[in-house]
Amino acid sequence: MSSSTHFFNSDHFQRQSDEFASWLVSLPGVMVNYKIRIADLRANAAGRGVVAQTDIVEGEELFTIPRDCVLSTHNSKLRGLLSHDLEELGPWLSLMLVMIYEYLQGANSAWAPYFKVLPQDFDTLMFWSPSELQELQGSAVVEKIGKEGAEASILEGIAPIVRSHPSLFPPIDGLASYDGDAGTQALLNLAHTMGSLIMAYAFDIEKPENEEEEDGEDGYMTDDEEEQSSKGMVPLADMLNADADRNNARLFQEETSLVMKAIKNIRAGEEIFNDYGEIPRADLLRRYGYVTNNYAPFDVIEISLDLLCSCAGLRDSDLENQPRLRLLYDRDLLDDGYDIPRPSQDHTLADNLPEELVLLLTTLTLSPEQSADQQQKQKPPRPNFNRAEATLLRDAIQRNYGRYSTTIAQDQELLAQLNHSEASSGPLAGSARRLKMAIQVRIGEKEVMEHLGSRLRELLGTSSSSKRTASGAGDDSRRTKAQRT
Numbered sequence: 001m002s003s004s005t006h007f008f009n010s011d012h013f014q015r016q017s018d019e020f021a022s023w024l025v026s027l028p029g030v031m032v033n034y035k036i037r038i039a040d041l042r043a044n045a046a047g048r049g050v051v052a053q054t055d056i057v058e059g060e061e062l063f064t065i066p067r068d069c070v071l072s073t074h075n076s077k078l079r080g081l082l083s084h085d086l087e088e089l090g091p092w093l094s095l096m097l098v099m100i101y102e103y104l105q106g107a108n109s110a111w112a113p114y115f116k117v118l119p120q121d122f123d124t125l126m127f128w129s130p131s132e133l134q135e136l137q138g139s140a141v142v143e144k145i146g147k148e149g150a151e152a153s154i155l156e157g158i159a160p161i162v163r164s165h166p167s168l169f170p171p172i173d174g175l176a177s178y179d180g181d182a183g184t185q186a187l188l189n190l191a192h193t194m195g196s197l198i199m200a201y202a203f204d205i206e207k208p209e210n211e212e213e214e215d216g217e218d219g220y221m222t223d224d225e226e227e228q229s230s231k232g233m234v235p236l237a238d239m240l241n242a243d244a245d246r247n248n249a250r251l252f253q254e255e256t257s258l259v260m261k262a263i264k265n266i267r268a269g270e271e272i273f274n275d276y277g278e279i280p281r282a283d284l285l286r287r288y289g290y291v292t293n294n295y296a297p298f299d300v301i302e303i304s305l306d307l308l309c310s311c312a313g314l315r316d317s318d319l320e321n322q323p324r325l326r327l328l329y330d331r332d333l334l335d336d337g338y339d340i341p342r343p344s345q346d347h348t349l350a351d352n353l354p355e356e357l358v359l360l361l362t363t364l365t366l367s368p369e370q371s372a373d374q375q376q377k378q379k380p381p382r383p384n385f386n387r388a389e390a391t392l393l394r395d396a397i398q399r400n401y402g403r404y405s406t407t408i409a410q411d412q413e414l415l416a417q418l419n420h421s422e423a424s425s426g427p428l429a430g431s432a433r434r435l436k437m438a439i440q441v442r443i444g445e446k447e448v449m450e451h452l453g454s455r456l457r458e459l460l461g462t463s464s465s466s467k468r469t470a471s472g473a474g475d476d477s478r479r480t481k482a483q484r485t
């Protein structure tokens with residue numbers, strides 16, 4: 001969410017919160033504990049949030065939302081008004097369509113008071129301008145925004161239904177229809193708004209255990225999420241902010257209701273936080289449009305397959321030209337990019353690396369004879385993390401670092417200036433806020449690269465010949481951990 005701009009009227013923030021709360025408790029089966037209240041957290045650039053009014057004990061129910069109050073494909077009237085099977089669109093596009101329908105119903109929608117407290121502007125990366133995105137420098141997250149893919153899905157899946165049902169989807173903004181350039185753009189804008197709300201606010205309703213982020217994410221949806229059965233907007237539950245491990249509440253999915261419960265004791269005045277997951281700040285920005293320093297431990301650096309291949313002296317990463325890669329690809333062991341977390345002092349460097357990355361490094365450092373041998377056996381090599389692999393990784397990290405145009409020291413100076421202006425004039429907004437968040441993201445990624453670089457230098461500097469090192473190169477006992485074949 002970018003600012004305090006919410007649907008319909010942004011000037012009546014508190015009144016809209018109150019109206020929303022009154023509407024919600026008027027719905028049959030809704031229970032809201034008197035110990036919580038909706039708070040105006042715009043001074044912290046956090047929009048609305050939920051705060052404890054008095055002490056709350058662990059296990060206490062904060063609110064109960066019956067399943068039929070969830071804004072979902074299942075509950076919307078649209079389901080009975082279309083001949084299409086909405087489920088065929090998948091969980092993302094079907095909810096997007098339903099939300100467009102409900103939004104266009106205005107006051108006639110059963111969720112009209114809910115829309116009034118949902119934002120319409122976002123700081124998620126989908127909405128950043130090219131120059132704002134440039135501030136993320138070499139971050140791989142820029143490649144994951146997936147705006148074009150999302151728009152192609154919207155035009156293919158949603159536009160034909162909207163255009164063929166003008167009475168259900170009345171044109172907005174004085175438009176005659178959703179045809180033509182202006183109509184298409186208006187529809188895309190609406191769909192992006194709903195897609196962004198789903199990304200930052202919706203819950204997986206039937207399979208909450210499948211919430212995990214997976215690789216291969218493009219636009220609003222992942223392949224895994226496409227297979228999930230249902231997403232829904234849960235009023236009030238989605239008013240909880242999150243701040244890494246400060247979560248003190250969780251949504252429990254019961255048979256007929258969704259129940260938010262305290263999972264820790266909460267003191268009067270404290271904010272009630274949900275858990276959005278252990279998300280790197282780059283992804284937090286992409287999905288939710290904010291970052292806080294508490295997410296810094298989850299920062300990663302993504303090293304692309306192309307870069308690793310190039311550093312290994314391969315012309316490209318094309319499977320037709322690189323049979324050694326095909327051995328991995330055929331076993332689903334090849335990725336476009338590899339996330340490396342912040343190195344932990346408690347683990348050897350090799351244990352800190354994703355197993356598939358170690359396998360790729362081993363594959364890329366095979367001699368032509370070794371590679372031919374593996375081809376003949378039709379088996380990937382046994383993963384190793386020795387000097388050759390460490391050298392390749394070091395080179396790739398160095399090259400990746402070159403994609404960032406400033407140093408950490410320069411970033412910290414810029415950040416200090418922005419913090420200073422925030423301290424004197426209040427929370428940053430617009431491009432200044434985005435710049436600050438981009439700097440936080442790129443500092444985190446550079447820190448990960450610097451830590452990795454120094455661990456690799458340490459390891460390469462001391463592990464001449466076959467000597468084992470504290471960081472683990474040459475330690476055969478661990479290699480079995482990464483063995484995948």
Ligand SMILES: C[S@@+](CC[C@H](N)C(=O)[O-])C[C@H]1O[C@@H](n2cnc3c(N)ncnc32)[C@H](O)[C@@H]1O
Nearest residue numbers: 001046047048200201238239240241242288290
């Ligand atoms: C599920 S909503 C939470 C309610 C939201 N604050 C609102 O006013 O509608 C998620 C959005 O809240 C904001 N948010 C959540 N946690 C935050 C935090 N710790 N700091 C700042 N913004 C936060 C982000 O804009 C995010 O996309």
